Amino acid sequence: MTIDLSQFHSTFFEESLEGLDAMESNLLNLDINDNDPDIINSIFRAAHSIKGGSGTFGFIAITEFTHVQETLLDQIRSSEREVTQDIINILLESVDCVRDMLLSEKDNRECDFDQASSVRVQMENVLNGHAVPEVELNDSEDIPEVSVEGWRINFAPHLHMIKTGNDPVRILRELSSLGLMEVQVNTEKLPALPQYDPESCYLSWNIELFGDIQEGYVREIFDWVEDDCDLTISPLSQVDEKLEDVVAAKGDGEVKQILDTTEVPVKEQVVNGKKQRAVDPDQEVVPDKKHANSVAECSSIRVSTEKVDELINLVGELVITQSMIGELGKDFSASKIENMMDGLSQLERHTRELQESVMRIRMLPISFSFNRFPRLVHDLGSKLGKKVELKMSGENTELDKTVLEKISDPLVHLVRNSLDHGLETPEIRTASGKPEKGVLLLNAFHKGGSIIIEISDDGAGLNKEKIRNKAIQSGLIGDEDNLSDEKIYDLIFQPGFSTADEVSDVSGRGVGMDVVRKNIRELGGAVEIASTPGEGSIITIKLPLTLAILDGQLVRVGSETYIIPLISIIESLQAQEKNIKTIVDNAEVYRQRDEYIHIVRLHETFNIKPDSQSINDGLIVMVEGEGKKIGLLVDELLGQQQVVIKSLETNYKRIDGVSGATILGNGTVAIILDVPGLVAMSRSEIINDNNNKVA
Amino acid sequence: MATILTVDDSTSMRQMVSFTLKQAGYEVDEATDGVEGLEKAQSSRFNLVITDVNMPRMDGITLVGELRSLPGYQFTPILLLTTEAGADKKKQGKEAGATGWLVKPFNPDQLLNTIKKVIG
Numbered sequence: 001m002t003i004d005l006s007q008f009h010s011t012f013f014e015e016s017l018e019g020l021d022a023m024e025s026n027l028l029n030l031d032i033n034d035n036d037p038d039i040i041n042s043i044f045r046a047a048h049s050i051k052g053g054s055g056t057f058g059f060i061a062i063t064e065f066t067h068v069q070e071t072l073l074d075q076i077r078s079s080e081r082e083v084t085q086d087i088i089n090i091l092l093e094s095v096d097c098v099r100d101m102l103l104s105e106k107d108n109r110e111c112d113f114d115q116a117s118s119v120r121v122q123m124e125n126v127l128n129g130h131a132v133p134e135v136e137l138n139d140s141e142d143i144p145e146v147s148v149e150g151w152r153i154n155f156a157p158h159l160h161m162i163k164t165g166n167d168p169v170r171i172l173r174e175l176s177s178l179g180l181m182e183v184q185v186n187t188e189k190l191p192a193l194p195q196y197d198p199e200s201c202y203l204s205w206n207i208e209l210f211g212d213i214q215e216g217y218v219r220e221i222f223d224w225v226e227d228d229c230d231l232t233i234s235p236l237s238q239v240d241e242k243l244e245d246v247v248a249a250k251g252d253g254e255v256k257q258i259l260d261t262t263e264v265p266v267k268e269q270v271v272n273g274k275k276q277r278a279v280d281p282d283q284e285v286v287p288d289k290k291h292a293n294s295v296a297e298c299s300s301i302r303v304s305t306e307k308v309d310e311l312i313n314l315v316g317e318l319v320i321t322q323s324m325i326g327e328l329g330k331d332f333s334a335s336k337i338e339n340m341m342d343g344l345s346q347l348e349r350h351t352r353e354l355q356e357s358v359m360r361i362r363m364l365p366i367s368f369s370f371n372r373f374p375r376l377v378h379d380l381g382s383k384l385g386k387k388v389e390l391k392m393s394g395e396n397t398e399l400d401k402t403v404l405e406k407i408s409d410p411l412v413h414l415v416r417n418s419l420d421h422g423l424e425t426p427e428i429r430t431a432s433g434k435p436e437k438g439v440l441l442l443n444a445f446h447k448g449g450s451i452i453i454e455i456s457d458d459g460a461g462l463n464k465e466k467i468r469n470k471a472i473q474s475g476l477i478g479d480e481d482n483l484s485d486e487k488i489y490d491l492i493f494q495p496g497f498s499t500a501d502e503v504s505d506v507s508g509r510g511v512g513m514d515v516v517r518k519n520i521r522e523l524g525g526a527v528e529i530a531s532t533p534g535e536g537s538i539i540t541i542k543l544p545l546t547l548a549i550l551d552g553q554l555v556r557v558g559s560e561t562y563i564i565p566l567i568s569i570i571e572s573l574q575a576q577e578k579n580i581k582t583i584v585d586n587a588e589v590y591r592q593r594d595e596y597i598h599i600v601r602l603h604e605t606f607n608i609k610p611d612s613q614s615i616n617d618g619l620i621v622m623v624e625g626e627g628k629k630i631g632l633l634v635d636e637l638l639g640q641q642q643v644v645i646k647s648l649e650t651n652y653k654r655i656d657g658v659s660g661a662t663i664l665g666n667g668t669v670a671i672i673l674d675v676p677g678l679v680a681m682s683r684s685e686i687i688n689d690n691n692n693k694v695a
Numbered sequence: 696m697a698t699i700l701t702v703d704d705s706t707s708m709r710q711m712v713s714f715t716l717k718q719a720g721y722e723v724d725e726a727t728d729g730v731e732g733l734e735k736a737q738s739s740r741f742n743l744v745i746t747d748v749n750m751p752r753m754d755g756i757t758l759v760g761e762l763r764s765l766p767g768y769q770f771t772p773i774l775l776l777t778t779e780a781g782a783d784k785k786k787q788g789k790e791a792g793a794t795g796w797l798v799k800p801f802n803p804d805q806l807l808n809t810i811k812k813v814i815g
Contacts, residue, residue, distance in 0.1 A: 005802070
């Protein structure tokens with residue numbers, strides 16, 4: 001039978017990658033001083049499963065590599081070897097190698113075998129003294145060829161043998177597949193009926209097996225029972241006369257096996273006298289590369305059956321409501337209006353619930369992103385010579401899959417920064433009276449319609465003077481500028497800014513924080529930094545729950561409708577001319593509670609005709625983006641509603657100040673405003689105007 | 696046709712074993728570890744049990760011992776899936792009452808040839 005093993009490959013990859021993740025986190029949790037056998041066992045099991053699977057499915061390189069890994073783990077498991085930090089580090093590297101090998105098989109690309117072989121050598125060095133047995137992929141291949149006429153076998157099962165599940169009849173049947181044989185049953189141990197135990201085996205057999213058969217094949221048949229029987233196997237010295245008789249009698253090699261008919265129901269069998277091996281070398285599994293190529297790449301998402309059931313249930317409700325309304329429409333009269341309204345409100349409720357459920361499918365716990373940090377912090381900590389304890393909370397906070405994927409890299413960057421710039425070395429920490437081990441805390445939680453992710457450390461905090469000097473040096477600010485703390489901290493998000501004394505491969509190139517902020521802004525989020533010298537810093541990231549739908553405030557400017565994300569609105573007010581001040585270059589500010597807020601006239605930004613040019617006739621919507629407030633001048637506030645975001649970029653092109661568009665209930669298209677973008681535009685406008693004036 | 700229980704914590708191995716056996720016309724049930732395997736073996740009758748050795752909750756060796764202590768499984772063939780490094784596992788398995796073993800890695804033909812040794 002031919003079975004295409006490649007159909008199991010994707011399952012194998014998936015479970016192996018999961019196994020590697022488990023191995024990694026268990027390795028990181030392993031305490032050198034108190035190693036928990038459960039943890040070691042599960043690490044071992046993961047390596048063992050990958051080895052077994054890769055061998056079966058034909059990934060020989062992975063089998064060979066994991067074999068070394070498994071041998072090392074087995075020694076640890078059986079307490080033959082102490083766990084040291086070095087061993088843990090090597091094993092962690094080996095996890096990376098296996099992951100790389102798996103992914104390259106999965107994606108059908110070349111993998112970095114140099115790295116793998118160097119890690120393998122390291123593991124073998126650890127093992128030296130304990131030789132690593134070579135992987136025997138083809139067992140019993142090396143049985144020496146000795147020409148024989150046949151074998152004389154005395155097979156006397158012990159009384160209990162059938163209780164191991166081995167049946168002498170089946171063993172004889174197997175044996176008969178090797179060649180012609182003559183069998184005599186020996187019944188002399190059979191007790192009298194009163195003493196007879198039907199669960200015991202009293203019979204024994206003398207077998208003569210003819211043909212040039214390798215001893216290994218004969219022994220293999222008795223492999224499972226060698227401890228449960230008396231067995232002698234000796235070569236027949238010469239061609240037995242009986243064989244010739246038998247062959248002569250039956251002709252064509254057809255032989256009736258002489259068996260004890262009372263006990264062994266073996267039928268006449270045609271045997272060709274040639275060995276039959278269970279393993280056919282031609283059937284070796286060869287990985288089917290072509291097939292691997294044809295597997296389409298698609299990103300998938302794991303959804304709990306609970307969520308799917310909920311959806312099915314809701315769709316069911318929707319169908320019921322639909323048929324109810326359909327029924328009403330058949331012969332509609334004014335008296336049925338009330339029923340109709342009921343039906344419609346039910347429809348609305350179900351649609352909303354359905355929408356919420358569908359959105360929940362896209363939600364994943366942030367632990368998917370947090371899970372990589374224990375390893376990262378461990379590796380980076382030992383590289384930088386810093387002792388770090390990583391604490392995480394709120395790992396189960398859910399957010400949209402796309403947001404999650406896009407926030408991962410910025411998070412990594414921020415964590416690296418905290419480790420590199422924030423936390424001090426153990427010596428400095430001890431000198432300043434802090435515990436030797438620094439604490440890095442990752443925290444995620446919901447707040448309103450947003451997700452907040454905090455990265456805090458108890459390190460040295462940001463050095464204001466250093467940032468200021470650096471900024472003056474690189475011309476970002478002037479010598480005389482008197483900046484608030486907040487503004488100074490904000491400088492580190494400027495492109496090309498770095499205070500690291502030396503450029504290391506960890507950080508210090510100054511590419512990063514600006515990219516981090518850009519990425520977070522693209523997600524419609526914001527990032528802020530707070531710091532206390534000597535006590536540490538907190539970086540707070542605020543993200544929308546989802547990218548697909550937002551709660552919007554509809555506003556009208558002239559004949560156009562715009563949508564302002566509700567989350568960014570602070571307040572709306574009727575402006576009074578007397579509070580408006582025109583500062584340099586016609587920039588207008590609004591004085592409110594001792595604060596001057598820059599006013600953006602939306603009709604100017606989008607070049608449309610408003611109802612009135614006068615601020616007295618319009619409304620000002622105060623919005624906040626990137627920690628800055630601006631006031632948007634609009635003609636009228638319309639309703640609030642949830643809108644589905646359609647990308648303008650995919651359908652048209654990117655426009656400053658616009659984050660997308662949506663289609664309203666009446667079929668018209670409305671533009672969704674990008675508040676952080678408008679804030680940035682309003683600032684650059686001032687700068688541009690300034691430049692113009694100078695020119 | 697014979698009914699076979701396959702116990703393995705690795706989904707891909709379990710799928711492969713199960714698929715191969717079903718193709719050959721056997722009835723197959725699956726369990727993900729020793730505990731589940733024992734439960735299934737107690738609630739229905741199997742002609743053959745094929746189990747992995749290293750599994751969470753209950754390993755294969757323990758499962759063999761537990762099965763042998765059940766009245767319905769005194770003579771039932773039980774095969775262990777081991778790796779070549781597991782010589783001591785084979786011995787432990789035999790002591791617990793396993794019928795035999797199948798050395799990983801194996802291909803579907805080897806699997807079918809091996810189980811023909813104990814059923815049919």
